[in-house]
Amino acid sequence: MLIDGHGRTVNYLRVSVTERCNFRCQYCMPEKPFSWVPKENLLSFEELFLFMRVAIDEGVTKIRITGGEPLLREDLDSFIKMIHDYKPDIDLALTTNAYLLPQTAQRLKDAGLKRLNISLDSLKPAVAHQIAQKDVLDQVLKGIDKALEVGLGVKINMVPLKGINDDEILDIMHYCKERQIKVRFIEYMENAHASQAIEGMHGREILEKVKEKYTIKALGREGASPSFNYYIEELDYEFGLIDPHKHDFCENCNRIRLTAEGNLIPCLYFDEAMSIAESVKSGDIEAAADVLAQVLKDKPKENRWSEFDPNSEDISTRAFYETGG
Ligand code: SAM
Ligand code: SF4
Numbered sequence: 128m129l130i131d132g133h134g135r136t137v138n139y140l141r142v143s144v145t146e147r148c149n150f151r152c153q154y155c156m157p158e159k160p161f162s163w164v165p166k167e168n169l170l171s172f173e174e175l176f177l178f179m180r181v182a183i184d185e186g187v188t189k190i191r192i193t194g195g196e197p198l199l200r201e202d203l204d205s206f207i208k209m210i211h212d213y214k215p216d217i218d219l220a221l222t223t224n225a226y227l228l229p230q231t232a233q234r235l236k237d238a239g240l241k242r243l244n245i246s247l248d249s250l251k252p253a254v255a256h257q258i259a260q261k262d263v264l265d266q267v268l269k270g271i272d273k274a275l276e277v278g279l280g281v282k283i284n285m286v287p288l289k290g291i292n293d294d295e296i297l298d299i300m301h302y303c304k305e306r307q308i309k310v311r312f313i314e315y316m317e318n319a320h321a322s323q324a325i326e327g328m329h330g331r332e333i334l335e336k337v338k339e340k341y342t343i344k345a346l347g348r349e350g351a352s353p354s355f356n357y358y359i360e361e362l363d364y365e366f367g368l369i370d371p372h373k374h375d376f377c378e379n380c381n382r383i384r385l386t387a388e389g390n391l392i393p394c395l396y397f398d399e400a401m402s403i404a405e406s407v408k409s410g411d412i413e414a415a416a417d418v419l420a421q422v423l424k425d426k427p428k429e430n431r432w433s434e435f436d437p438n439s440e441d442i443s444t445r446a447f448y449e450t451g452g
C-alpha cells in the first residue's frame with residue numbers, strides 16, 4: 128500500500144502521454160506561440176509502463192491516461208492493452224477532448240478501456256470555438272455519441288467561465304441528463320499559462336445558477352473523489368462539482384501524476400517533481416520505486432488555490448497541458 132507523508136493512501140496514478148494538443152483551450156494553453164517538448168524526450172510506452180507496473184504492484188488500483196490530448200499519441204490502444212493485460216481488473220480510464228473519438232472509440236474499448244472523461248464546455252459552436260480556438264463542436268458531439276455507442280462509460284467535464292459559457296450550465300446538464308451521463312463542473316484553476324482575460328466561476332456561483340431553476344441536495348464527496356456530489360430532485364439527477372478552492376478539497380487526495388517526460392508530480396498546484404526517466408530507461412526498477420517513495424513522502428498537504436488572490440503575482444506555474452489536469 129502506498130501512504131504519503133500525511134497518512135493518505137495513494138492508489139490513483141494519472142499518466143500524461145503527451146503535452147501536445149489539437150485544441151488551445153483558453154484556460155489551459157498559452158496564447159503566445161511556444162514550443163513542444165521534443166518527441167525524443169518522451170518516454171516510450173514500454174518505459175512508462177515499467178514505472179506503472181511498479182506503482183500497480185505497490186497498490187495503485189486506478190489509472191487515468193491524459194495529456195495534452197492523449198488520442199494524439201499514436202497507437203494509444205496498444206498502451207491501454209499493455210496495462211489491461213497486466214491487470215485486467217484495474218480501473219482504467221482516459222480523459223479526452225473527444226475530437227478523435229469517432230475513429231478511435233471502438234479500438235480503445237476493445238483494448239480494455241473502461242471509462243472516459245470528456246471535456247465539453249459549450250453546446251454553442253461559436254463559444255466552443257472561442258474556448259478551444261478551433262471549430263470543434265460538431266466533431267466533439269460525434270465523439271461523445273460514438274463513445275456511448277461502443278459502450279464506454281462517459282462523464283462530462285465543464286469549466287464554467289464568466290461571460291463566456293456561464294449561461295450554459297443548465298444546458299450542459301440537460302444534455303447529460305438526456306444521455307444518462309454525469310456532468311462535473313470544474314472550478315477554473317488559475318495558472319500562469321492560461322489567458323489572463325478569463326475569469327472562472329466559483330463553486331458557489333455555479334450552484335447558484337443551478338438553484339435558479341432546481342432544488343439541490345448536497346450528497347457529499349464520494350470516497351477520495353475530488354467531486355462533491357449534488358442531487359436534483361425535479362430531474363432525479365446527480366451532478367458533481369470539483370472545487371479545489373475549498374479548504375477540505377485535499378484532505379483525501381489519493382493521486383500522483385506522471386508526465387510524458389517521466390516527471391513524477393505529487394501535487395497539481397506546485398512545481399515540484401522528481402524524474403523517473405533515467406531509472407526506467409536503464410530498467411532499474413528499484414531506483415524507480417525509490418523515487419516513488421520520495422515523492423509520496425514529499426506530497427504537499429494541500430494546494431494553494433484556496434488562497435488565490437487575483438492581485439498577486441503568486442500563481443501556480445504548473446501547466447495543465449503538461450500534467451493532464
Ligand atoms: N485534452 C484532454 C481534455 O481536455 O479533456 C485531457 C487533458 S485536460 C488538461 C484535462 C482536464 O483539465 C480537462 O477536463 C480540462 O477541462 C481541465 N483543465 C485544463 N485546464 C484547467 C484549468 N485551468 N482549470 C480547471 N480545469 C482545467
Ligand atoms: Fe487541450 Fe485538454 Fe488543454 Fe483543452 S484542456 S488545450 S483539450 S489539453
